[in-house]
Amino acid sequence: MDSDKQIEVLRSVVSKNDVEILGDEEKLQKSVESNTWWQKFLKKLExxxxxxxxxxxxxxxxxxxxQDKERTWGFWSFFAYWGLPNFAVATYSTGSALLALNLNIQQSIGALVIANVIIALFTILNSNPGIKYHIGYTLDQRMVFGIxxxxxGIIFRVGLAIxxxxxxxxxxxxxxNMVxxxxxxxxxxxxxxxxxxxPMTRRDCIGFLCFQVVQMPFAFVKPRRVNVPSIVSCFMTLFAIIGMMAYLISKNGGPGPLFHEKVTLSASKRSWMWLYAITIWYSGVSSGVTNQSDYSRFASKGKPxxxxxxxxTVLPGTFVSLAGMLCASACKQLYGVAYWTPDEIVEQWLNDDYSAKGRAAAFFVGISFTASQLFLNLTQNGYSCGMDLAGILPKxxxxxxxTLFxxxxxWVVQPWTFFNTSSGFLNAMSSFGxxxxxxxxxxxxxxxxxxKSKLTQLxxxxxxxxxxxxYHYGINWKAMLCLIAGVVLGIPGLVYEVHEEIxxxxxxxxxxxxYMFFIPLVTGGMYYGLNLIFPFRHQKLYQEDPIDxxxxxxxxxxxxxGMLPFSGDQENLYNILSETHDHVEEYDADNISDHDLDNKQNMHIVTDSKSKCSDEK
Incomplete structure (x- = not known):
């Protein structure tokens, strides 16, 4: 198809509204001439x-x-992305929090299975803007709260990520330190x-410093490229956990006393503790559920x-928690203490027998958990926070x-105080969701x-x-009101959890x-109700872009x-359409043959169309 016919086809599908938006975007993208030293300085910072x-x-x-060529994540990439939060120290030690609710191991695992299934389904629902339209969490927030x-929403996520x-x-x-x-x-x-x-030892400070230093170079790696090392680290940690569990249970001759404890809670109290156990587990991954689009946009296909x-989510999330509980139970009988983290177990082994065998086990367990912690922190918090901050100051x-930020x-949050003082942080973690x-x-x-699952990217x-x-002045007031309602209702429980004396x-x-169940009912019901009472009306509602x-x-x-391809730049397209769009009302789209519209692969707008159109003019 020649250039004239391409332009005619575009004029038939691009609305005047889109032309105005293209013009607005062109103005935003134009570089301001740098005359002062401050403008030159800002220019260099772009x-x-x-x-x-x-x-x-x-x-x-x-x-x-x-873009299509950058979407390389398949089944194993997403298995690893959601396996990382599970093949990690926090998940391994989850049993300490759940058993503290006076549930036994069997009931804790039952609560985790339910939680993992719900989390997985919730995450799948949150994936589709990224899968279908290949957009991340930042743009997802513009859809909900306005430009x-x-x-x-971005600042909430940034705060939690830090x-x-x-x-x-x-x-x-x-x-x-194990290594x-x-x-x-x-x-x-x-x-x-x-x-x-x-509130920390010199040994712990050295380990923390080294881990931070090792993480920093990965800031220069594209997030979509860490899928392969994430897969490898997941399987390394899986084998390490299996080895630890097999050794401890075998040496102990069984799972230990915690496995056989009975629940003494009343039926009513037990029900609430089940709910709380589900909520605690969900809270640890709630940020990943929310910003799922940041990574689902890398999906090559939806089903994988x-x-x-x-x-x-379901398999490692259940197995690793169970393994941690069984290991702690065996340790309680073997060593008199229920060790809930791998480093405590390894330290016990090395203190008992600093032999080649013990050192090899310590190294493999240490390097496996270090790798899983590294890529977990990068994908869940480092890269995600980088994407969020990019939405605040894109230039x-x-x-x-x-990520470097x-x-x-x-360091400012002083994470060593979370573990070695009376800080209420570990109690408050269950409230992040x-x-x-x-x-x-x-x-x-x-x-x-x-x-109705239809978005316009432009x-x-x-x-x-x-x-x-x-929306209204760039803000969706309905979403703001519902967000406040959901958060405010959960704050009293957070206060009670941190200040037990109240x-x-x-x-x-x-x-x-x-709250994992109640906040969706309150916030979701309120938001849907407000949209029924005050429906959102826009000429592009239920529409997609006519052009890629x-x-x-x-x-x-x-x-x-049913979208037309486009391989030029938006400024070029805007100049073409703005010169000719005044005549769109008079243009008869029927003059375009069905053959022209059907052969969309031939309708790429070449980068020199602007000059051709100008020459004709």
Whole structure:
């Protein structure tokens, strides 16, 4: 098809509204001439980009929809992504929190199975904006809260990521100590030279510092490229856990006393503790559930993503927790103490017998858990926070810079105080889902029920009032109101959990125990109800882009969505359409033959179309 016919076809499918939005985006992307030293300085700080990936206050190369060639994640990649939170120290030690609720091992595992199935289904529902439209969490927040309102959801996620990054980095340092202790007995028995006022030992400080240093170079690795090492680390840790469990149970001659304990709770109290056990487990992965689109956009196909994340959540999430409980139970009988973390078990082994056999076991267990902690922290918190920060300052922050930022700032939260003082952080961890659950629920309702699974990508990057995500002054007040309602109802339970001296209100405490179920009912019901009373009306509602503006879809996807391909740049397209769109009302689309419309693969807009159109003019 020649250039004239291509332009005619485009004029027939692109609305005047889209032309205005393209013009607005072009204005946002135009570079301001640097005259002052300050402008020149800011120009140098801009993220690397080229003409095909322009930047603006709403866009940079890391925020645009993922192109087909970059979508390489399949079943094992998603199995590993959701396996990492399970093949980790926190999951291994989950039993300590669940048994503290006066449940036994069997009932704790029952609660975990239910929780994992619900989490997997919830995550699958949250995956589809990324799978279908290849957009991340940042753009997902613009869909829910509006262009400006999206900062709220992003900041919530950034705050949690910084805290959790420090927490997991500290655990990673403890894993590193297993490796170093296998190298040197002097390191194992290192004397602490820190004063008593410092809530950590010199040995733990060295492990934490080394783990942080090892993590930092990975900030320069593209997130989609860590899938293979994540898969390897998952299986390494699986074998390490199997080996530890087999050795301890075999040496003990059985699972130990904790396995045979009976539950003495009343039926009513037991029910609430089941709910609380489910909530505790969900809280640890709630951030990953919420920002699932950040990684589901890397999916090569939808079904492998679903199967991988479901099995990666349910199988390791149940097995690793059970293994941790059985190991702790065996340790209680063998050593008189229920050890809940791998580093405690390894330290006991090395102190009992610092032989080649013990050192080899310590090294393999240590390097396996270190690897899983490393890639868990990067994928769940480092890269995710980088993507979030890129949504706040797209011109100056990309994933790499954002990841480095969270790595440096994670020291500020002083994660060593979480473990070695009377800090209420570990108790408060079960409340993290209070802040993310309302966001997840509204994202699901907005995508499936309000917008009927149809989004326009072009409107994510405009400040035009005609944009589909502008709402009222750039903010969706309904989403803001429902978010506040969901969070406020969970706050009293958080206060009761941190300050045990306060006499709790039974109703609010029970709400907190089961907020994984109650917040979706309250927030989801309220949000859907408000959308029925105050329905969202927009001329592009239930519509998709007529053109693949970001050149991100495969030919099969374009055919399925009825979308035209585009291989030029948006500025070029805008100039073509703005010169001719005044005549669109008079243009007879019937003059285009069916043959022209059917052969969409021949309708790529070449980069020199602008000059051709200008010459004709």
């Amino acid at each position: 993220v690397p980009h080229d003409a095909n990936d322009p930047i603006s206050v709403l866009r940079n190369p890391d925020l645009r929809p993922i 400006y309102g999206s900062f709220v 805290v959790m990054y420090g927490y997991l980095a500290w655990l990673g340092g403890l894993c590193f 170093f202790s296998s190298f040197s007995k002097n390191y194992l028995n290192m004397k602490n030279t820190f004063p008593e006022s410092v 993503c679903y199967y991988g994340l479901f099995l990666g 100056y922050i990309n994933v790499t810079r954002g 969270v790595q440096l700032l994670s 209070i802040f993310t659950t309302p966001i997840s629920v509204m994202s699901i309702i907005e995508y499936y029920l309000v917008r 409107d994510f990057f405009t400040l035009s009032k005609e944009g589909a995500y502008w 006499v709790p209100n039974t109703g609010m405490l029970n709400f907190y125990y089961g 503006y970001f050149n991100c879809y495969s030919e099969k996807e374009l055919e399925k969505m």
